[in-house]
Structure formats: structure tokens, C-alpha cells
Amino acid sequence: MTGLKKKATSIDVARLAGVSQSTVSRTFSTDRSKVAPETREKVLAAARELGYTPDVIARSLSTQRTNIVGIVMADITSPFYPYVLELFITELQEAGRQVLLFTAGPHQEVDDILSLVLQYRVDALIITSATLSSEMADECAREGTPVILFNRYVPGAAASAVSCDNAEGGRLVANLFLDADHVRPAYIAGVKNASTNIDREKGFTDRLRERGQRECLREQGAYTYESGYECARRLLQRADPPDAIFCANDIMALGAIDAARDLAVRVSKELSIIGFDDIPAAGWSAYSLTTIRQPVNQMVAATLEVLTEQVEHPEAKPVTKLAPGTLIPRTSARLPSYVESSSQENRAVIRTGNLG
Amino acid sequence: MTGLKKKATSIDVARLAGVSQSTVSRTFSTDRSKVAPETREKVLAAARELGYTPDVIARSLSTQRTNIVGIVMADITSPFYPYVLELFITELQEAGRQVLLFTAGPHQEVDDILSLVLQYRVDALIITSATLSSEMADECAREGTPVILFNRYVPGAAASAVSCDNAEGGRLVANLFLDADHVRPAYIAGVKNASTNIDREKGFTDRLRERGQRECLREQGAYTYESGYECARRLLQRADPPDAIFCANDIMALGAIDAARDLAVRVSKELSIIGFDDIPAAGWSAYSLTTIRQPVNQMVAATLEVLTEQVEHPEAKPVTKLAPGTLIPRTSARLPSYVESSSQENRAVIRTGNLG
DNA sequence: GTATACTTTGCATACGTATTCAGAATGCCT
DNA sequence: AGGCATTCTGAATACGTATGCAAAGTATAC
Numbered sequence: 112m113t114g115l116k117k118k119a120t121s122i123d124v125a126r127l128a129g130v131s132q133s134t135v136s137r138t139f140s141t142d143r144s145k146v147a148p149e150t151r152e153k154v155l156a157a158a159r160e161l162g163y164t165p166d167v168i169a170r171s172l173s174t175q176r177t178n179i180v181g182i183v184m185a186d187i188t189s190p191f192y193p194y195v196l197e198l199f200i201t202e203l204q205e206a207g208r209q210v211l212l213f214t215a216g217p218h219q220e221v222d223d224i225l226s227l228v229l230q231y232r233v234d235a236l237i238i239t240s241a242t243l244s245s246e247m248a249d250e251c252a253r254e255g256t257p258v259i260l261f262n263r264y265v266p267g268a269a270a271s272a273v274s275c276d277n278a279e280g281g282r283l284v285a286n287l288f289l290d291a292d293h294v295r296p297a298y299i300a301g302v303k304n305a306s307t308n309i310d311r312e313k314g315f316t317d318r319l320r321e322r323g324q325r326e327c328l329r330e331q332g333a334y335t336y337e338s339g340y341e342c343a344r345r346l347l348q349r350a351d352p353p354d355a356i357f358c359a360n361d362i363m364a365l366g367a368i369d370a371a372r373d374l375a376v377r378v379s380k381e382l383s384i385i386g387f388d389d390i391p392a393a394g395w396s397a398y399s400l401t402t403i404r405q406p407v408n409q410m411v412a413a414t415l416e417v418l419t420e421q422v423e424h425p426e427a428k429p430v431t432k433l434a435p436g437t438l439i440p441r442t443s444a445r446l447p448s449y450v451e452s453s454s455q456e457n458r459a460v461i462r463t464g465n466l467g
Numbered sequence: 468m469t470g471l472k473k474k475a476t477s478i479d480v481a482r483l484a485g486v487s488q489s490t491v492s493r494t495f496s497t498d499r500s501k502v503a504p505e506t507r508e509k510v511l512a513a514a515r516e517l518g519y520t521p522d523v524i525a526r527s528l529s530t531q532r533t534n535i536v537g538i539v540m541a542d543i544t545s546p547f548y549p550y551v552l553e554l555f556i557t558e559l560q561e562a563g564r565q566v567l568l569f570t571a572g573p574h575q576e577v578d579d580i581l582s583l584v585l586q587y588r589v590d591a592l593i594i595t596s597a598t599l600s601s602e603m604a605d606e607c608a609r610e611g612t613p614v615i616l617f618n619r620y621v622p623g624a625a626a627s628a629v630s631c632d633n634a635e636g637g638r639l640v641a642n643l644f645l646d647a648d649h650v651r652p653a654y655i656a657g658v659k660n661a662s663t664n665i666d667r668e669k670g671f672t673d674r675l676r677e678r679g680q681r682e683c684l685r686e687q688g689a690y691t692y693e694s695g696y697e698c699a700r701r702l703l704q705r706a707d708p709p710d711a712i713f714c715a716n717d718i719m720a721l722g723a724i725d726a727a728r729d730l731a732v733r734v735s736k737e738l739s740i741i742g743f744d745d746i747p748a749a750g751w752s753a754y755s756l757t758t759i760r761q762p763v764n765q766m767v768a769a770t771l772e773v774l775t776e777q778v779e780h781p782e783a784k785p786v787t788k789l790a791p792g793t794l795i796p797r798t799s800a801r802l803p804s805y806v807e808s809s810s811q812e813n814r815a816v817i818r819t820g821n822l823g
Numbered sequence: 824g825t826a827t828a829c830t831t832t833g834c835a836t837a838c839g840t841a842t843t844c845a846g847a848a849t850g851c852c853t
Numbered sequence: 854a855g856g857c858a859t860t861c862t863g864a865a866t867a868c869g870t871a872t873g874c875a876a877a878g879t880a881t882a883c
Contacts, residue, residue: 118610120869131833136871147831167586168527169869172838177524179567187553188747190546197543200570209587211535212568214556230523231565254474336751369752395692396725397753476839487863492841503861525839528868 119161128157139165171232180418181233183213183224185241189334190362190390191405195239195261198411206415208234215241222247229254235418237261242304243270252429257421259414262405263306264431271421271429273414275405276462277307277387280436281314283403284357284385287438289322290447293355293383297328299342299367301359305334308359311387315357328353332363339366347374347382354382355444361386361393364400368443383444387436394441401444403436410434433462475517484513495521527588536774537589539569539580541597545690546718546746547761551595551617554767562771564590571597578603585610591774593617598660599626608785613777615770618761619662620787627777627785629770631761632818633663633743636792637670639759640713640741643794645678646803649711649739653684655698655723657715661690664715667743671713684709688719695719699726703738710738711800717742717749720756724799739800743792750797757800759792766790789818 121135128135130150137146138154146154157163171177180203184192200210213228215221221241228236229251236251239261245268251258252269264272288296298315301308316327328349330342339358343366346353358364364386371378378384386393389404413432421427440450477491484491486506493502494510502510513519527533536559540548556566569584571577577597584592585607592607595617601624607614608625620628644652654671657664672683684705686698695714699722702709714720720742727734734740742749745760769788777783796806 122869132870133833133835133872134831136869137832140871145831150831164582164586166528166588166869168524168533168588169838170871171524172522172528172840173869173871175838187556188549193544193549197570200543200568201572204570204583209583210568212552212556212566213560214553216557226520227560227565230520232522232524336747340752365751365753373752391692392748395721396696396729397721478839488840489842489863489865490861492839493862496841501861506861522839525868526841528870529839529841531868 118166119158119163121163121165123161124154124157124163127161128153130154175232176234177232178207179209179211179231179233181211181213181228181231181236183215183221183228183236183238183241185215185221185239186334187214189240189360190392191360191388192240194390194407195411198407199237199414202411202415206419225251229256232256234422235259237414237418238263238270240305243268245269255425257418257425259417259421261410261414269429271417272431273410273417274431274433275307275410276433276435277310278314278317280387280403281311281316281357282318283314283436283438285315285318285322285324287385287444287446287450288355288357288383289319289324290449291383291445293445295326295328295351295353296324296355296357297330297346297353299330299332299339299346299356299358299363301332301334301363303331308334311357311359332359334360334363336362336366339363340370341366343367343370344374347371347376352376352382356382356384358384358386361388361390361400361402364402364443365392365398368398368400378443379445385444389439393439399441399443401441401446402439404439405436406434430463435462474522475514475519477519477521479517480510480513480519483517484509486510531588533588533590534563535565535567535587535589537567537569537584537587537592539571539577539584539592539594539597541571541577541595542690543570545596545716546748547716547744548596550746550763551767554763555593555770558767558771562775581607585612588612590778591615593770593774594619594626596661599624601625611781613774613781615773615777617766617770625785627773628787629766629773630787630789631663631766632789632791633666634670634673636743636759637667637672637713638674639670639792639794641671641674641678641680643741643800643802643806644711644713644739645675645680646805647739647801649801651682651684651707651709652680652711652713653686653702653709655686655688655695655702655712655714655719657688657690657719659687664690667713667715688715690716690719692718692722695722696726697722699723700730703727703730703732708732708738712738712740714740714742717744717746717756717758720758720799721748721754724754724756734799735801741800745795749795755798757797757802758795760795761792762790786819791818 121132125132125135135154138151203210213224215224221243225247235257237259243265245265248258248268248270258270260270260272262274319327332338332342358367364384367384368378371382376382386400386402389402393400393402417430440446477488481488481491491510494507559566569580571580577599581603591613593615601621604614604624604626614626616626616628618630675683688694688698712723714723720740723740724734727738732738742756742758745758749756749758773786796802
């Protein structure tokens with residue numbers, strides 16, 4: 112009820128408690144070892160009376176640490192990312208860090224955003240679904256701001272990266288298609304330069320070729336429902352339509368399923384569709400999409416581990432981690448018989464190494 | 468390529484340019500009127516050479532304005548909110564403000580988060596989908612931090628609010644159902660205390676009663692797909708199932724459609740379903756959900772107007788604004804014949820007034 | 824009783840910028 | 854030439870906290 116305009120400062124508290132400002136500061140510091148219990152009580156009482164709260168801005172200026180992590184996210188609305196974002200925020204908040212969120216619109220390169228972010232002296236930077244020039248990554252490294260790419264990587268850059276093993280996921284899908292005797296596979300691609308898309312496609316087509324499948328249809332999508340729908344429609348209206356489609360993400364796969372339905376192509380019987388991500392809608396009864404689940408929890412946890420490590424040891428070398436995807440068998444694809452039996456919990460084990 | 472460890476400060480720039488620190492500061496201030504063009508050039512050149520960027524933290528400490536807006540969001544993953552969030556971020560970023568994002572988990576009340584937010588001295592606070600005690604709102608008001616509730620309101624509190632006209636939306640749906648000769652309406656409710664849910668239900672059932680419909684079935688949902696599915700299943704398995712269901716939001720409506728399909732109830736022929744929000748999935752061909760669209764763009768724009776106003780004039784009284792929803796007719800509901808014809812652009816006109 | 828170590832506190836200063844005030848320089852008018 | 858207004862710059866200080874250093878006080882050991 113001390114409802115006055117100005118916020119109380121540590122000096123006000125000091126005066127009321129009859130101690131020095133330093134003592135007040137120490138009382139609210141994390142290493143509270145250096146203040147006598149009784150003094151501590153006096154200070155806390157005074158603080159309570161004045162409604163005092165340490166000013167984070169001033170603290171940041173003094174300590175050169177903001178406890179703020181920047182997150183740059185390009186397509187928040189793509190159904191996979193809200194989950195990632197919520198996880199990040201929840202975990203970071205729990206660890207006493209806050210999140211400054213930036214978005215890189217289609218007309219706005221990440222590099223432009225970056226200078227903005229750096230002005231805020233964030234302790235670290237997480238970049239998801241947006242490319243970053245390696246010069247900028249180096250720039251961050253020079254300024255001492257650790258950068259962690261989430262599901263992206265920039266080959267030569269001085270940035271850590273945590274990613275799903277997209278190439279392995281692609282190979283897995285290729286194996287599943289061939290083992291279940293599909294003869295005419297197709298790939299609906301995501302955004303062109305996205306490393307997720309490149310890796311998933313490469314894993315998929317490489318494995319197909321390794322196993323003697325000479326041809327693979329392809330349509331260029333854009334990670335959206337509409338693009339998935341259109342690409343699938345084009346594929347299915349060919350004289351020689353595919354009998355299996357691997358979509359670079361779930362949302363395009365949902366579009367593909369709807370396209371098939373609208374063209375009276377029976378999904379699973381005549382056409383197998385497999386997606387990537389395992390977004391909630393994949394499990395809805397209208398779709399029942401077979402997909403490769405990204406181990407979001409592990410990926411986020413790994414990202415935060417790397418983050419903590421890099422913040423505490425700014426000199427440390429960049430690190431990369433890969434987490435394996437898991438097949439979630441549903442009904443949108445005909446699967447080889449061995450899938451049912453091998454329902455062992457496919458524990459995600461994070462692999463550390465080089466993504467290049 | 469002046470790649471050294473420490474960031475350059477205004478003092479470094481001043482020294483190199485042969486001017487005082489004040490001049491450097493003024494060069495980078497927004498009211499740049501007070502520095503001679505040639506001096507300005509010298510300073511900018513020096514700054515460029517050193518890679519200098521003003522330190523936002525220090526600036527904030529000095530000006531007592533952070534240019535940061537806090538956003539508290541409880542369920543980022545609920546499909547409607549990522550769009551809201553992206554819009555907010557994009558627009559705020561464009562206006563030179565940054566967004567500090569907080570989430571209020573189920574075990575964490577907004578009030579707890581709030582003290583955290585306030586420590587960061589955000590210029591303003593936007594709260595979506597989370598309730599806030601009126602004491603806390605008053606606390607913010609006292610500290611001079613404007614609070615704007617998005618699609619929520621707290622009756623007696625000192626906080627502004629921008630919301631969709633949820634009650635009117637409910638009334639609209641009631642009219643549509645009755646005008647198309649439905650005789651057994653039902654409501655699937657959202658989260659219990661959410662003002663969106665309360666208003667939509669009240670508008671809906673009040674209007675039904677006004678027009679002589681004495682009974683309305685009801686199931687308690689939770690704004691999730693699963694709850695929509697389960698509630699619809701319970702309704703449809705009754706001896707006296709409804710012939711029209713109004714779902715408090717789209718995601719539950721999608722669940723309801725899938726439940727109907729799984730029970731071989733033909734949506735639109737035997738059962739009309741209307742949702743609220745108009746999320747992208749509502750337009751997918753698997754659902755084609757008739758729904759009330761929230762005018763997100765206008766709501767966000769209105770919120771930012773209020774925000775700017777309140778930041779510039781901290782003494783101003785709290786304001787509330789209401790934006791009308793628009794019917795998006797698709798195929799999940801039998802509609803009265805007048806709907807087709809009246810396809811005039813239903814321009815959203817924001818109403819200012821009292822929500823209480 | 825003195826020497827030593829340890830705990831607790833206060834003083835002074837640093838963090839990087841914005842801003843007030845006063846002084847210097849310039850131009851204009853009579 | 855002198856008076857006055859105008860434009861530009863620099864010195865000094867404020868913003869609120871953290872922390873190194875030294876001093877004061879307390880406990881321990883001999």
C-alpha cells in the first residue's frame with residue numbers, strides 16, 4: 112500500500128534499513144553468502160515495506176549479462192514451431208532467463224535482425240528456421256555472443272547447431288517405402304534452401320538410388336498446406352502417378368492427403384503418404400498420418416545444454432548435436448510387416464559430431 | 468575487420484572522432500537536430516570504423532524507457548495464437564520495439580509472472596489468454612506500466628482491453644441455427660473461466676432463449692481437439708442427439724467433425740457444426756468448417772494503438788475496444804438462405820466502449 | 824596477550840548512455 | 854562596433870546496481 116509513483120531503489124532500502132547500498136545489493140545477489148542473517152532480515156523487511164525489486168536493467172549494465180536469450184524465428188505459424196517456442200520459453204523461464212523474440216519476415220533477412228538483437232546484448236542467440244550468413248555468425252562469435260542454430264546449420268560458420276537427423280529420417284522413409292513394395296516414390300519438397308529440406312531429400316533419394324530405385328518424382332513445395340495440396344494434385348493427375356509420397360513436413364502431408372481424397376485416390380490402399388515432424392494434427396482421426404517424429408523435447412534440452420555451456424565458457428568451440436527421429440506408424444501408409452513387431456521404445460540418443 | 472574483443476563505446480568513438488561523448492550520443496539520438504552535419508559525418512565515420520552500436524541497456528537505464536513490450540501468453544500452441552503472436556511481433560518490430568515473451572504455465576499464475584515482467588521495466592504489457600487479478604492490474608497502473616488485455620478482460624481492473632465481440636458472435640450463431648430450422652442446439656464450452664468462453668456461451672444461449680428455444684445441450688470442453696472430439700462423441704451418442712453444435716473455438720469444432728465422421732453422422736446433412744476463430748485448418752478440405760472469424764488484424768492494430776496512446780500518455784484512463792466477428796460460411800453447417808446473398812464485405816468496425 | 828584467519832560491512836568506482844547547463848562560435852541587426 | 858539571438862559543443866552529472874578493496878569486528882590458536 113505504499114502506492115507512490117517512483118520505484119524504490121536499493122538506496123532507499125539501504126536508508127530505511129540503516130545499512131549501505133552495497134549490503135542491499137549483496138542481499139539480492141545470488142551469492143548471498145556474504146551477508147549476516149540478521150542484516151539480511153532487516154534488509155528484506157525494508158525491501159518488502161517499500162515494494163523494492165532490483166532493477167534488472169541496471170543490473171545488466173553492471174554485470175554485462177542480461178539473462179536474456181534472443182530467439183529468431185521465421186515462421187512462428189508453421190504448426191511445428193509453436194511447440195518448440197513454448198518449450199524454449201518454459202524451460203528458459205524456469206532457469207531464470209527471459210526470451211526476446213524476433214521474427215524474420217520474408218522481406219527481412221536474418222542478418223538485418225541480428226544487429227538489432229546484438230544491441231540488446233543478449234547472453235545467447237537461438238536461431239530457428241532462418242538462414243544466417245556465416246559472416247554474421249563470425250561477427251557474433253567475435254562479440255562473444257554464442258549462437259545456436261536449431262534445425263539449421265551453416266556449414267563453415269562459427270555457430271553451434273542442434274538438429275534432428277534429417278538425412279537419416281529420409282533414409283528411413285526410403286527403406287519403409289521399398290520394404291513395403293512401393294515402386295513409384297515421390298518427394299514433395301519444402302522451402303528450397305532450408306537445410307531440413309535439403310537433408311531430408313538427400314537422405315531419401317540417396318537411399319532409393321542405393322537400393323536400385325532409379326527414378327523419383329519430385330515437386331517443389333513450400334512447407335505449407337496449400338503447397339502440399341497443389342503438389343500432390345499435380346503428382347496424382349499424371350499419367351503415371353506415384354504410389355508413395357514422402358512430404359518434407361507434416362503440414363504438406365496433410366494437404367497431400369486432402370488432395371488425394373478430393374481426387375478419390377484411396378490413401379494407404381493406393382497411395383502411401385509419410386510426413387515429417389509429428390505435429391498434433393497428424394494424429395487427428397481425419398488424417399492418421401504416418402510420420403517421422405522429431406524428438407522436440409530432447410532437441411530443446413540439448414539446445415539449452417549447449418547454450419549454458421557456451422555462456423559459461425565463451426571460449427569453447429562450437430558444438431553440433433544430432434537427434435534421431437522416430438517412426439510413428441499410423442494408417443496413411445502401407446508399411447512393411449516388421450514395423451508392428453518392433454514397437455520397442457525407440458529412445459532418442461543424441462549424437463554429437465559434425466553436421467557438415 | 469577491427470575484430471577485437473570489447474565492444475566499442477561512445478567514448479571510444481568520441482576519442483577517435485575528436486569530439487565529446489555527448490556529441491556522439493546526440494548523433495545517435497532520435498532528435499538529431501542538435502549536431503552540425505560535418506560533425507555528424509565525422510562521428511558516423513568513426514563509429515563505422517569501430518563497429519560501434521549504441522548500447523541499448525545503458526540507454527534504457529538512462530532514459531527509463533526500454534522500448535520493450537512484454538507479452539504474456541498462456542497457450543502459444545493453441546492454433547489461433549501463433550498468428551496473433553506473429554502479427555504482434557512483426558508490427559512491434561517495425562515500430563522499433565522488441566518483444567519479451569512470457570508464458571504462464573498451468574501451474575504458474577499470471578500474477579507470479581508479472582513481478583518478473585515488471586523487473587524488466589517493459590514499456591507496456593500485453594496479456595493474452597490468461598487471467599489477471601485486478602490487484603495486479605492496479606499494481607501495474609501504479610508503477611506506470613500500461614496493461615492491455617487481449618481477448619480477455621477483468622471487470623473492475625485498471626487495464627485496457629481489446630477483444631472480439633464474443634457475445635455478439637454467440638448471438639449470431641444462435642440466429643443462424645434457428646433461421647436454418649435447427650431444433651436441438653448444443654454448446655461445447657471452452658476453458659471454464661475464460662471470458663471468451665463465458666461471453667460466447669452467454670450470447671448464444673441468451674439469444675436461443677429470447678427466441679423461444681427452451682433447451683440447449685452443453686458439454687464442458689477445454690479448447691483442445693481432444694476435448695472437442697470427446698464432447699461431440701458424448702453428445703452424438705445420446706438418445707436425443709443435437710442437430711447443431713456451436714463449439715467455443717475452431718480446434719474443438721475440428722474434433723467434433725472428426726467425432727461425427729467416426730460415428731457415421733453426416734456433417735451438414737444431419738448435423739451442423741459452427742466454430743469460432745477461423746484458424747487455417749478450418750478451411751482445409753477435410754473440414755470446411757463454417758466459423759466466426761476473429762478480425763485478428765484489426766484487433767492487433769487496435770491493441771497497438773491503445774498501447775502507443777497509453778505509453779505516450781501514462782495518465783490516460785484505460786480504454787476498451789470491441790471488434791465484431793464475421794461469419795465465414797463453409798459447408799459444415801446448414802445455413803439460412805439469406806447468407807449466400809449477403810456476401811457483402813463485412814467490414815470490421817471497432818467499437819469503443821465498456822466491456823463490463 | 825598477540826598473531827592469524829575469517830566474516831561482515833562500507834566506500835568508492837565502474838558499467839555506457841542521455842541530458843542539463845553553460846560557454847564558445849557565428850550571424851544578424853541597428 | 855556592440856548587442857542579441859541562434860547554433861553547436863563539452864563538462865558534469867544522473868540512471869541503479871555490482872564489486873574490488875580496505876577497515877572493522879569476531880573467533881581461533883598459540
